[in-house]
Amino acid sequence: MLRLVRHRDFPFYTPKGAFPVGGALRDLLLGLRPKDLDYVALDPEKAAQEAQGRLGGSLFPLDAARGHYRLVVGGLTLDFTPLEGSLEDDLLRRDYRINALFWKGGGIFGLEGAERDLAKRVLVPVREENLYEDPLRSLRGVRLAATLGLGLPEATREALRRHARHLLAHPEALPARERVREELAKLLLSPRAAHGLALLERLGLLAVYLPELLPLVGHFQGGVHHLDAWRHTLSVLFHLLWLWPEAPLEARLAALYHDVGKPLTRRFDPEVGRYRFLGHADVGAEVARAALSWLRFPKEVQEKVAALVRRHMDRPPEERGAFRRFLLKRQDLHPDLPYLMAADRLGAKGVEGEAWELLERFQEASEEPLPQRPLLSGDEVMALLGLRPGPEVGRALEALLLAQAEGRVGSREEAEAFLLYWKGGRPA
Template sequence: MFRRRPPLPPFPPGGVLVGGAARDWLRGVPARDFDWAVPEPAGAARAVAGAVGGVAFVVDEERDYWRVHAPGGVQHDFVPLPVDVTADLTRRDFTVNAVALTAGGQVLDPAGGRRDLRARRLRMVSEANLRADPLRVWRAARFEVTLAFRLEPGTEVAVRRVVADLASGTLPLPAWERVRDEVHALLLHRDAARGVLRLEELGLLALTVPELREGIGLVQGGFHHLDVFHHGVEALHQLLARRPDAPLPLRWGALLHDVGKPRTLARDPDSGRISFHGHDKVGAAVTTQVLRRLKLPADDVAHAAALVGAHMVPLPAGEREARRFVHRRRALLPDLLSVMLADREAARGPSSSPASRLAYARAMDRVLTALEEQPAPPRPLLDGREVMALLDLAPGPRVGEAVRAVAEAAALGEVGTADEARAFLRDWADRSAAEQSDG
C-alpha cells in the first residue's frame, strides 16, 4: 500500500515529469530532484527559477539541457520533450523509472513500473538498455539499498553478465566520476554497509575498489572476529550507527581503515602469529590511490587518508597526554575518534573484554574533554621572526621545529605569555644542543 502522495510543483507549460520524481510520487515519497521533459527547456528553466527564487543555468548547451537550483536543496532538470514520450521511457534502465506524469494527472507506464513498485521489485526494461549505459549495473546496487527493493532474478542474471563483460573489457567502463557518484549515493545511505556487501555479491566491488577485496578471507585473531574485509564493512556500520550524518571522507576512512593489512601481512616462523606492522601508513597510501581514482576532491582524499594513517595512534593515559593528543591531531578531530571507536566496536574477538572496552571508552572521554576545554588552538605567542632572533637561527626546518614546540607547550598549559614562551624556547634549545652533543 502506497502512502498518501505528496504535492507536486507546478508543471512547466507542456511539460512531463519523468523518472525518479514520478516514481517517488507514485510511492508517496517527497522528491527533491525533478526531471522535466519540456518543449522549450531554456524558457521553462527561467520561468521555474523565477517562480521559486532559484538560479537557472545551462548544463549542456549542445543538447539544450538546463538546470535550476532552488531553495532548500531542490533541483529541477529540463530536457527537450521527445517526439514520442512513451518510446523514450522504454529506453530507460528499470521499469520503476520508466514512468511519467502529465500535467493532467495521466500516468505513462509502458513497462509495468507501477506493478513492480507495488512488489518492491527492481526489474530491467531490457538487458540492451543496461548495456547501452553500463553504469546502470551500479545503479541497480544503489537502488536496492536506497529504495529497499530487490533485483528480480532475471535482472540479476543480466546484471552479472554485464559486470562480467565489463571485467573482461568487452564493455567499456563508465567514467570514474559517474561511478563515484553512484557509489557515493549508496555510501550516503544509512544502510551503506549492506550496500558494500551487495557490490561484492554482484561483482561490482572488483571493478570499483578491488583493494578492499584483498582482505576477503584474511583472518586476524586477537581482538578481531571477522576477516579484514568484513571488519572494514562492520566498522562502516558501527560508524553510521553513531554518526548517521557522517560526511563522505569519514565514511571512506572507516571502510578503508585496514585496507593496508593484506599488503603488510607477516607471519612469525616459530609461533605462527601474524602481524600487520605499518598497515596504517600503507593503508593511507592505498586510500589516496583509491579515492584519487574515483576523482574525489583533493581535500576529501587527504582527510580520509589522514584518518586511515592515524587510526592506530595510541589513546592517551592521562589528562596531559590527552591535551597533547588534541593539539597534534586537532585537524582530524572528532572524525579520528569516530573511526577509532568504529574500529574498536567492529572487533569482538577473543582478546576483547568488558575491561578493555571500558579502558578504551575512558581514554576516548579524556580526549573529548580536552577537545571541549580547548576547541581551538591557543593564540601564537611568538612568530617565526621572533624565534629566529631569539635563537639566532637562519630560515630553515629548525625554525619550524621551534615554533611547533612552543605552540605545543602553550596547548599543554606550560606557557601562557610571550616571556614564558621565550624562556621555554631557550631551555628547549639548550636541551636540543645537549642531546646532539651526547649523540
C-alpha cells in the same frame, strides 16, 4: 501498456509542453521529498527558460547539441531533456520500473508492474538490455536499493551479476569515472552504506568499480579479528555511522579503505604464532590515495582520507597531557580520527571497551579547547632567544604550542620561562 499508478498533484512548477518524469515521482510515491526534478519536453530549452522566468535561478546547458538544460533554483535542480517519440517510448528506455513514471493531468502513469514494485518496494529493470544502454545503471541500482531501502528480487540480482561480468570483460564500456565517483559518494553518504557495499561485492560490482578492495574478501586476519578483512571493513563502516550518523564523506571513505593495505603486508610471525600486518596503514594510505585519484575525487579529499588511513593505528597515550599533545598533532583529522579508531575497535572482538574509553577521553579533552596558536609570536621568540629567522624558530613555536596543549603553559610569562628552559636544555 501504460497504467495509472496514482491520482495525485505534482507539487512543483511544470512548464507548458513539459512532463515530470522519473525519480522525483518515485520519491513522491515513496513518501519522500525530491530535490532533483526531471522533465521531458518537446522543446527543452523553451521549457527551461519558461521555468526560469517563473522561478528564477541559474539556467545553463548541460549539452546544448542534445537539448539538455539545467535550472538550479534554491535547493532544487530541474533538468530538461527532449521527448523522443511518445511518453511510453521514453519510459521503455529507462532503467527500473519504479523510475519509469511520468505525470500528466493530475495522475502518475507508469509501465505494467510499476505499481506492484512500488508497493513491494523492489527494484526491477524495465528490460535487462536497458542496463547496457548506460553502463552505470547496475551501480545506480545498488545505490537506489541501499539509499531507498529497496529489495532486489533474485531475477534483478542475476541481471546485475550478468551486467557486472559484461563490464569486467569489456572495460571499454565502463562509464566515466566522474559518474562512478558521484554514485559511490551517494552510496557512502547513505545511512545504509555498509549494506550497499555488501551488495556491490555479492553482485560482482566490487570487482568492477573498487577492485583494490576485492583482496579483502575472505582475507583471514586472526588475533582480535573474528571477521575476515572485508566483513571487518563493513563492520567498521557500520559502526562509524552508528557512532556518528553525520560523518562526512572523508571519514566514510577512510573506514572503507582503512585496512586495504593488509593483503599486501600480511606475514606470518612464528614468534607470536599468527599473521601480522606491519606497515599496512602506510601502504593502505597510498592505495587509498591512488584509488581516489583514479575516481577523480578532489585532491583535498584524497589527502584527508590518506592521512586518516595512515594514522588509524596510532596508539593514544594514557597520560592526560601526552594525550592532548597527541590530539594537537592530529587536530586537522578531528573528529574523524577518533571516531574511525573507535569504530575499528567495535569491529573487532575483545577490544570494544577501548572504543568507549577513547571516545570518552576525546570528549573530555574537547571540553578544554586545544590551543590554536602559540602565546608568543615568531618575532617575540627570536628576540627572547636571540635567534635569527630559520627552522629553529619554528621548532621553538611548535614546542611552545605543545606545552600549551599539555597545560604546562598558560600565560605569556610562563611561555617565556618555558622557552628559556627549552633553549637552555638544547645542545648548542
